[in-house]
Amino acid sequence: MTAIVCFLAVVLVTLGFTAVAARRTRSAAEFYVAGGRVGGFQNGLAIAGDFMSAATVLGMSAIIFTAGFDVVIYLAAPMVAFLILILLVTDKLKELGRYTFTDIVCARLKERPLRILAAVTTLAFSVMYLMVQVVGAGALIEILFGIRYAWAVIIVTTLMVLYVAVGGMLATAWVQIAKAALLVVGIVVLALLALARFDFDFVRLYAEADALHGPGGYLTRPGGLELSTLSALSLGMTLCFGLGGSPHILMRFFTVPDAAAARLSAGVALGAIAIVNLAIFFVVGVAAVALVTDNPAYLDPSGQVIGGTNMVSVHLAQAVGGDIFFGVIAAVAFATILAVVAGLTIASVSAVSHDLYGQAIRRGAVTEREQLRVSRIAAVGLGIGVAVLGILFEKQNIAYLVSLTLAIGASTNFPLLMLSMYWRGFTTRGAVAGGIVGLVTAIVLMVLGPAVWVGVLGNERAIFPEAYPGLYAILAAFATMFVVSGLDRSAQGAIDRELFAVMAA
Amino acid sequence: MKLRWLYTLVALALFLLLTIGIPLWPEFLALPIAGPVNVGMAVYAVLLIGAPVLAFVYLRQRRER
Numbered sequence: 001m002t003a004i005v006c007f008l009a010v011v012l013v014t015l016g017f018t019a020v021a022a023r024r025t026r027s028a029a030e031f032y033v034a035g036g037r038v039g040g041f042q043n044g045l046a047i048a049g050d051f052m053s054a055a056t057v058l059g060m061s062a063i064i065f066t067a068g069f070d071v072v073i074y075l076a077a078p079m080v081a082f083l084i085l086i087l088l089v090t091d092k093l094k095e096l097g098r099y100t101f102t103d104i105v106c107a108r109l110k111e112r113p114l115r116i117l118a119a120v121t122t123l124a125f126s127v128m129y130l131m132v133q134v135v136g137a138g139a140l141i142e143i144l145f146g147i148r149y150a151w152a153v154i155i156v157t158t159l160m161v162l163y164v165a166v167g168g169m170l171a172t173a174w175v176q177i178a179k180a181a182l183l184v185v186g187i188v189v190l191a192l193l194a195l196a197r198f199d200f201d202f203v204r205l206y207a208e209a210d211a212l213h214g215p216g217g218y219l220t221r222p223g224g225l226e227l228s229t230l231s232a233l234s235l236g237m238t239l240c241f242g243l244g245g246s247p248h249i250l251m252r253f254f255t256v257p258d259a260a261a262a263r264l265s266a267g268v269a270l271g272a273i274a275i276v277n278l279a280i281f282f283v284v285g286v287a288a289v290a291l292v293t294d295n296p297a298y299l300d301p302s303g304q305v306i307g308g309t310n311m312v313s314v315h316l317a318q319a320v321g322g323d324i325f326f327g328v329i330a331a332v333a334f335a336t337i338l339a340v341v342a343g344l345t346i347a348s349v350s351a352v353s354h355d356l357y358g359q360a361i362r363r364g365a366v367t368e369r370e371q372l373r374v375s376r377i378a379a380v381g382l383g384i385g386v387a388v389l390g391i392l393f394e395k396q397n398i399a400y401l402v403s404l405t406l407a408i409g410a411s412t413n414f415p416l417l418m419l420s421m422y423w424r425g426f427t428t429r430g431a432v433a434g435g436i437v438g439l440v441t442a443i444v445l446m447v448l449g450p451a452v453w454v455g456v457l458g459n460e461r462a463i464f465p466e467a468y469p470g471l472y473a474i475l476a477a478f479a480t481m482f483v484v485s486g487l488d489r490s491a492q493g494a495i496d497r498e499l500f501a502v503m504a505a
Numbered sequence: 506m507k508l509r510w511l512y513t514l515v516a517l518a519l520f521l522l523l524t525i526g527i528p529l530w531p532e533f534l535a536l537p538i539a540g541p542v543n544v545g546m547a548v549y550a551v552l553l554i555g556a557p558v559l560a561f562v563y564l565r566q567r568r569e570r
Contacts, residue, residue, distance in 0.1 A: 206541035236524035
């Protein structure tokens with residue numbers, strides 16, 4: 001009961017943010033980028049909030065619980081990705097852009113085809129990423145309230161649509177800031193409480209966890225995920241470049257007033273993520289192995305963890321902090337998911353209303369009122385689609401699903417962004433051809449791979465046996481962009497190259 | 506300009522060491538250093554602490570310029 005009260009309190013507070021933000025959101029700029037008036041430090045927390053999704057809070061502990069040390073690939077990738085964003089992307093983003101990363105690409109390439117392509121890739125990415133969050137939230141509500149998973153998914157998607165359709169970016173920014181602060185404090189307290197159970201003796205904690213983790217000693221040794229060299233490289237590159245091409249993260253850099261604030265944002269985000277990842281890897285995941293593995297309170301009659309391994313960190317909270325702390329951590333995890341889905345939904349609806357409807361279909365001849373109406377309709381449509389996918393993917397590990405989703409960002413948005421900013425020879429034809437090849441390759445390999453072909457569609461063997469298809473899609477996209485741009489002798493190609501020189505100046 | 510590419514390469518190299526080290530050099534990454542901490546865990550910790558430090562060094566240099 002205490003847990004449910006804590007949980008509902010967090011939901012009500014975040015809904016309150018939405019109501020206040022809704023009264024302040026009048027123009028399209030306020031809806032999409034909070035009028036560009038969020039401070040650098042707060043925006044950094046919001047970016048950290050956007051990144052630290054269900055995969056971070058629930059999925060990482062689950063991977064440590066099952067596979068141990070190999071989770072470092074998942075945990076180290078965001079550090080490198082954010083560093084790349086700070087060093088190579090943030091200045092240019094803010095100098096050239098307005099609402100979305102599409103504006104950067106369109107600054108030197110032909111606008112209409114690029115806008116359509118970028119909107120499609122943003123939508124594909126967001127729908128997949130939203131589905132992942134909904135899978136985590138569904139399982140969380142299922143164990144907290146004891147209601148059926150499908151209903152839990154419907155409740156989450158309804159709240160998601162409410163946040164976005166009513167409050168816009170300002171509401172999601174506030175929710176992200178509050179949630180990021182709660183998450184950092186919550187995970188650090190969870191780590192301290194867990195350590196206290198072992199009298200702050202690291203050696204004892206690791207010895208007890210190691211004994212329960214199963215044969216191979218993979219808790220601290222590489223090998224638990226059984227990755228080949230190619231798979232490991234593919235997973236690492238996908239996570240690293242995929243994050244750099246995540247539309248909901250890139251979009252946050254437009255909510256601050258200048259480039260300095262954009263850089264400060266990324267620095268603060270990096271610091272917050274480092275604290276959480278440090279606590280999860282060295283303490284929370286290991287303590288979950290030591291305190292949940294053999295504990296009958298958290299196992300169902302068949303010996304499986306109640307709610308699946310994605311829930312081990314929530315069970316750990318109850319084991320070390322009782323019902324109140326369990327409620328707080330469940331609420332923080334839920335707020336995390338709600339905030340991330342709200343940010344993603346904003347990115348998707350802006351792709352539909354601003355890029356597809358406003359620019360590609362109506363060619364700019366659209367009123368702000370019309371655009372906001374399309375945004376709200378898009379949010380409802382998206383909610384329905386995501387709920388269906390969330391129910392289909394119920395049993396998958398959410399951190400693994402995130403790696404599949406990031407393959408889309410890594411093979412479309414990331415190469416488009418980097419080459420348009422740093423390669424003079426990049427042309428519209430190359431961008432469109434490479435973007436399509438990257439998107440199609442990522443989606444086709446994902447569908448033919450083990451997660452969908454076997455896990456969802458129930459076939460015996462995957463047509464494409466590789467569990468991490470990202471590297472193939474990234475290489476296909478970059479190669480196509482280089483070859484097609486290199487061979488492009490059109491008049492538009494010449495203009496694209498000229499504009500790069502103007503942009504660089 | 507050159508410095509930011511250098512920082513990027515250093516971070517990417519450490520990340521690659523960790524990533525392909527898992528299948529290629531598991532014994533090296535599992536070498537114990539102190540208590541339960543091994544080489545792999547130490548590289549991870551360096552990356553985790555080093556990335557924000559590099560970021561803030563770069564931010565300070567930008568501000569000074």
